[in-house]
Amino acid sequence: MTEQKPEQSNTNDQNLDRLKNMESDDLIGKYFQTTYQPPNLKKAKKRLKKDVDIHYDYDIPEEMKGIGKGKKYLIRTYGCQMNEHDTEVMAGLLTDMGYESTSVAKEADIILLNTCAIRENAENKVFGELGHMKSLKVENPDLILGVCGCMSQEESVVNRILKKHPFVDMIFGTHNIHRLPSLVKEAMFSKAMVVEVWSKEGDIIENLPKARKGNIKAWVNIMYGCDKFCTYCIVPYTRGKERSRLPEDIIEEVRHLAANGYKEITLLGQNVNAYGKDLEFNYGLGDLMEELSKIDIPRIRFTTSHPRDFDDRLIEVLAQGGNLLDHIHLPVQSGSSDVLRIMARRYTREDYLELVRKIREAMPNATLTTDIIVGFPNETDEQFEETMTLIEEVGFESAFTFIYSPRDGTPAAKWEDNIPMDVKKERLQRLNKLVNAQSKEAMDAYVGEVVDVLVEGESKKDPDVLSGHTERNKLVNFKAPKSLIGQIVPVKIHTAKTWSLDGDLVTDTVEV
DSSP states (O other): OOOBOSOSTTHHHHHHHHHHTTTOTTHHHHTOOOOOOOOOHHHHHTOOOOOOOEEOOOOOOGGGTTTTTTOEEEEEEOSSHHHHHHHHHHHHHHHHTTOEEOSOGGGOSEEEEEEOOSSHHHHHHHHHHHHHHHHHHHHOTTOEEEEEEGGGGOHHHHHHHHHHOTTOOEEEOSSOGGGHHHHHHHHHHBSSOEEEOOSSOOOEETTOOOOOSSSSEEEEEOEEOOOOOOTTOOHHHHHOSOEEOOHHHHHHHHHHHHHTTOOEEEEEOTTGGGTTTTSSSSOOHHHHHHHHTTSSOSEEEEEOOOGGGOOHHHHHHHTTOTTBOOEEEOOOBOSOHHHHHHHTOOOOHHHHHHHHHHHHHHOTTOEEEEEEEESOTTOOHHHHHHHHHHHHHHTOSEEEEEEOOOOTTSGGGGSOOOOOHHHHHHHHHHHHHHHHHHHHHHHHTTTTOEEEEEEEEEOSSOTTSEEEEOTTOOEEEEEOOGGGTTSEEEEEEEEEOSSEEEEEEOGGGOOO
16 A cells, blocks of 8 residues: 555645656656556466355445545546446446546546557557646646556556556556545545556445436446456456356346336446356346346347357347347357367357357347457468358348457467458458448348337437437437437438438327
8 A cells, every 4th residue: 555645735746746757767666656466367267266245335435525526527438338337336436525527638636547458459549648648737736647447457558657657646457446435535645656456356346326327328237257268358357257246136226227217228248148157046147137128128238248158048038029129249259160269269150150040030130240350360361251251141230340459468469470460451341341231231121111219319410410229229310309318219211321320200109
């Protein structure tokens, strides 16, 4: 733990001293004391089954309640929906401490960068943002600047921040978000940068406050971590082993959201359909969704799935329809069994296609979307063509596509790669052309159809246009009174684009 100062009055002078010495390489150890221990990849691979404690008695330390009165915070979020959910928790904690939200960096007294480690580009964005933040610290030395999220769980990232960005006030990881009030306190009074990153995953804390965005759609985290250890993926190291929340706690949260007027929830997990496998009783995602289907909330989704854990029970429950939506995001990553084996995905091309067949048989109108990596180390032309033919065979309506990005600490990052970058880029262009064509074809089929749209707000491009999503997650833009925001309304589609639909409100069935 870092040493605390007896008085706060010297904070500005000490911060200015730090700023003057920002380029000095000897800052590590001289200016910074940390509780940081780097993740041990070997230990992470040898996880033992351990009971996870669940806490229902969390409260913000008394001395931190009201500490932010008259002050503002800004959280910038990078990466997946889980990061979005973590941001809601941190925003809830800061709100309970008295802080108010702002979107203007110069107004903020606390700025947190909630980071993503899954691809190099995401990390580069964060370090670029840190470069911009340096001037804010010069202008306002009392500004508390923090880096949190998945990047903070990487030893190389923390060392880089310590060396190159010493104006950062605190670094904390994914397992100790609940410690934010205490970390803020320490950053306010400390002589040193506050670094608290737990290599061991934390317990489950049920009653953390959340400041959700709006009151229409909500994220509901049902589990934490991942045990798959795909050879390219850093998530098992940054998020820890799989820990499932108890069903009764999830059901209570969803009931509360329904009572507060939410129209759609998305169940979250790094590997969401592995839910329940660590529980001491036989209970999986299919069982949970069947119980949630009885709650009076119009739409229930889940993300992200791993094909290996998508079982028959889940398909059976989803096929019942109702408020359980049949838009399924099912990352395949590659269409080549050989590449999938090297990725440690533990299913084959044939396994994946058989799963798709089962889903289509049970839900003929299901919308399937996916994730695909091209240019995995030493991927051959023939292996890439297998990915292309799988995409055509399945008929994905959209896909997140990426060139392979090495992640320090993962097995694949150590492998030699004989594929030139220009070849990888050419493959990505071909892949995107096919995915875009399939997306446009799927969108064209909606022209002339009437779809139910959950109206989420004004269009980003035109405040006179409203936008929202269909049950199958298609973005729809249409003109209508703003009083319809938050409602599910019928819209007749007249124009299809690659990634969105335009339509007209069907007014004869809507009370305006």
